Amino acid sequence: MTREEMKRALRLYAVTDRRWLKAGEGLSDVLEPVLKSGVTMVQLREKELSDEAFLQEAAAITALCRSYRVPCIMNDRVDIALAVGADGVHVGQSDIRGRDIRALIGPERILGITAKTLEQAKAAEIAGADYIGTGAVFGSSTKSDALAISPHRLRSITESVPIPVVAIGGIDSGNILRLKGLGVDGVAVVSGIFAAGNPAAAAGELLTLTRELLA
Secondary structure (H helix, E strand, O other): OOHHHHHHHOOEEEEOOHHHOOOOOOHHHHHHHHHHOOOOEEEEOOOOOOHHHHHHHHHHHHHHHHHOOOOEEEEOOHHHHHHHOOOEEEEOHHHHOOOOHHHHHOOOOEEEEEOOOHHHHHHHHHOOOOEEEEOOEOEOOOOOOOOOOOHHHHHHHHHHOOOOEEEEOOOOOOOHHHHOOOOOOEEEEOHHHHOOOOHHHHHHHHHHHHHHHOO
């Protein structure tokens, strides 16, 4: 994937969270309408499932995303990404210490790495990241210990690394345009989509706003 293709894929990046699923609802039930609304990349994040359940969910979500020609990324789990043939993996800073994630997944799969400082962003680039995820730009309802980063720090990251940067953390339709001019290439959204009363409609509204954000 070229840098420009990566930037297009990062425009509206949905990060799943099953905490907001309604009774009797599966993740695919919610994700498919969201994909139809124009989400450009999906990250499957599962912190509570057993390995077997995660593997089954990963296979199903990867196949669903592939049917919409949308890249599907696994959060943290290189083993599961390889097992189901996912498009890539997103890892944190601790995962690249003493491990060559790029070598593990190969040159063709997407590698995203979280970076909250300029030093971490440069380390991610050296580690072979295709993109950097940085935040929390507006705090986070998903990670209670996530600290917001300042617009100044966000701009310093986007201006200092040549690879695309996606912002994450508390982003929704009410605040997304506050990121304009900070150099981000897209937004990663969790609760702004999956906690919405109508996730598909929320995704559609966010996609429209990204056109203004990235113009």
